[in-house]
Amino acid sequence: MTLKKFAVTFALGSAVLLSAGATRSTAQSHVNSPDPLLGTPSVATETSNINGITGHAEEGKHLYRRFCIGCHGPDGNGQGMNAQWIDPQPRDFTEATFKCRSTPTGTLPTDDDLYNAITRGFVTTNMPSWRPLNPQQRADLVAFIKTWSPRWAKEKSGTPLNIPPETPITIESILHGRELFQKLECWKCHGPAGNADGPSAATLTDSKGNPIKPFNFTTGDRFMCGDTNRDLYRIFMTGLDGSPMPSFADVIQPNDAWDLVHFLRTLQVALPNQELTLWQSYKAAHGKDLKPIGPDSAGGAQ
Amino acid sequence: MRMKFLAALGLTVAMGSALMVFATPPAGSGSITGKVTYTGTPMKMKPIDMSKEPSCAKQHSTPITTENVTTGPGNTLKWVVVYISAGDEGNTTPSQGVRYDQKGCEYLPHILPMEVGQQLQIFNDDQTSHNIHPLAKVNQEWNKSQPPGSPPIDTKWDKPEFISVKCNIHPWMHGYFVVLKTSHYAVTGDDGAFDIKGLPPGKYTVTAWQEQYGTKTQEVTVGAGAATANFVFTATPY
Numbered sequence: 001m002t003l004k005k006f007a008v009t010f011a012l013g014s015a016v017l018l019s020a021g022a023t024r025s026t027a028q029s030h031v032n033s034p035d036p037l038l039g040t041p042s043v044a045t046e047t048s049n050i051n052g053i054t055g056h057a058e059e060g061k062h063l064y065r066r067f068c069i070g071c072h073g074p075d076g077n078g079q080g081m082n083a084q085w086i087d088p089q090p091r092d093f094t095e096a097t098f099k100c101r102s103t104p105t106g107t108l109p110t111d112d113d114l115y116n117a118i119t120r121g122f123v124t125t126n127m128p129s130w131r132p133l134n135p136q137q138r139a140d141l142v143a144f145i146k147t148w149s150p151r152w153a154k155e156k157s158g159t160p161l162n163i164p165p166e167t168p169i170t171i172e173s174i175l176h177g178r179e180l181f182q183k184l185e186c187w188k189c190h191g192p193a194g195n196a197d198g199p200s201a202a203t204l205t206d207s208k209g210n211p212i213k214p215f216n217f218t219t220g221d222r223f224m225c226g227d228t229n230r231d232l233y234r235i236f237m238t239g240l241d242g243s244p245m246p247s248f249a250d251v252i253q254p255n256d257a258w259d260l261v262h263f264l265r266t267l268q269v270a271l272p273n274q275e276l277t278l279w280q281s282y283k284a285a286h287g288k289d290l291k292p293i294g295p296d297s298a299g300g301a302q
Numbered sequence: 303m304r305m306k307f308l309a310a311l312g313l314t315v316a317m318g319s320a321l322m323v324f325a326t327p328p329a330g331s332g333s334i335t336g337k338v339t340y341t342g343t344p345m346k347m348k349p350i351d352m353s354k355e356p357s358c359a360k361q362h363s364t365p366i367t368t369e370n371v372t373t374g375p376g377n378t379l380k381w382v383v384v385y386i387s388a389g390d391e392g393n394t395t396p397s398q399g400v401r402y403d404q405k406g407c408e409y410l411p412h413i414l415p416m417e418v419g420q421q422l423q424i425f426n427d428d429q430t431s432h433n434i435h436p437l438a439k440v441n442q443e444w445n446k447s448q449p450p451g452s453p454p455i456d457t458k459w460d461k462p463e464f465i466s467v468k469c470n471i472h473p474w475m476h477g478y479f480v481v482l483k484t485s486h487y488a489v490t491g492d493d494g495a496f497d498i499k500g501l502p503p504g505k506y507t508v509t510a511w512q513e514q515y516g517t518k519t520q521e522v523t524v525g526a527g528a529a530t531a532n533f534v535f536t537a538t539p540y
Contacts, residue, residue, distance in 0.1 A: 106442045106443065189471065203473040247445060
């Protein structure tokens with residue numbers, strides 16, 4: 001233990017020196033070969049394939065040791081030396097459970113999903129965008145991250161969700177989306193106005209038992225898994241595994257899902273958008289006829 | 303195996319019963335019976351406040367309580383799964399599935415044992431949405447929304463595990479999927495008693511699992527009749 005603690009301290013103190021001095025001299029080593037700074041991954045090697053780029057775990061290992069170890073830890077379990085000050089906690093790669101996926105709940109994400117996560121970072125967390133690393137380096141990191149769980153060697157990634165073309169943004173679409181928001185009880189956590197103050201909001205915990213807040217639509221924060229309408233569609237259809245956010249893929253039809261997307265945009269009052277403009281002019285004329293969202297409307301908005 | 307299967311298919315009239323034969327564990331006249339009790343002071347179960355979900359609250363005339371340590375007269379423990387943990391290899395997956403209900407914002411049954419690969423159907427009988435969130439660690443965790451009137455979720459588990467199940471919308475809802483490698487298991491009832499039937503004579507390792515207190519194991523030799531095995535857990539008040 002003391003040795004490991006020392007090792008971690010050493011890693012952060014001298015990461016820059018190390019990487020400058022020994023950039024590629026050990027690049028040929030096996031990913032499982034003893035490393036004073038890293039624990040032993042659970043599988044010997046992995047590759048990744050992102051848009052024709054093949055990532056190699058052996059290369060990713062060096063990048064991980066330099067850039068990721070501080071939070072995600074020498075054993076890949078999210079318990080790096082910075083972890084105690086970080087909320088939400090860094091991802092535990094040994095569980096192979098990931099929030100931002102294009103694949104169904106309970107399945108492994110694709111290499112692209114992990115690559116996009118590294119590239120994008122997570123805006124509402126301590127995870128920055130790693131765009132400064134070149135695509136090959138990010139692909140190498142994806143390959144190395146996969147060595148922390150034996151699942152990657154045994155299971156295939158899930159089949160990515162098929163997202164049909166977006167339907168037109170109309171007031172009918174927004175109104176139907178609003179009905180779904182009521183009927184599917186999104187407001188129980190996210191709150192009637194998207195303020196993250198629903199009746200269940202205060203009790204939520206992630207799968208490790210740590211308190212977690214629902215997304216607050218009204219603050220101007222972007223979504224952690226991407227900020228386009230397609231990303232929003234994907235987020236609620238696949239769910240965010242490891243968090244309380246479930247998958248709705250089995251209960252929402254594709255066109256209905258676009259309606260929900262259009263309504264959710266109207267909750268983002270701090271981010272000017274097309275849906276919000278349309279909605280605000282509609283509300284100015286018809287606001288008093290709308291049934292409020294929440295328990296009082298007895299399950300039937302509109 | 304293959305020949306038997308083809309033969310069963312051929313007998314179209316008797317097909318239903320033929321499949322039942324496949325599902326039946328190897329015949330055995332032996333059984334293990336016993337009681338599960340505790341010493342010490344168990345934690346008190348708390349009444350559940352469902353006022354935030356009126357459609358569920360009105361289904362319970364008196365508030366239900368948490369169930370993680372459910373005791374009965376004579377220091378007995380309910381909801382303990384007793385199963386053969388060794389000596390019972392070579393079971394086939396049963397063709398009959400198991401059913402899990404969300405009713406009155408409660409999981410029925412609180413503890414649901416099943417076999418690896420066995421079909422599991424999850425129903426929402428309530429007028430409110432539930433999200434069913436098995437916090438699997440050995441198997442892969444998933445989390446699905448199930449609004450009122452949705453079809454049942456049809457699933458199975460690939461590896462043995464005690465899987466904690468929760469609903470994030472109704473945080474008091476809590477239960478377990480107990481995924482086992484054996485078809486020989488029983489869950490203790492209100493009187494803490496269990497009866498594992500249909501065991502061929504032999505030596506078995508028997509394990510009792512209680513969600514709060516973990517596992518207890520003992521060796522049991524089964525002859526033609528009923529063998530006895532009692533389990534005692536040490537209860538703690540917190």
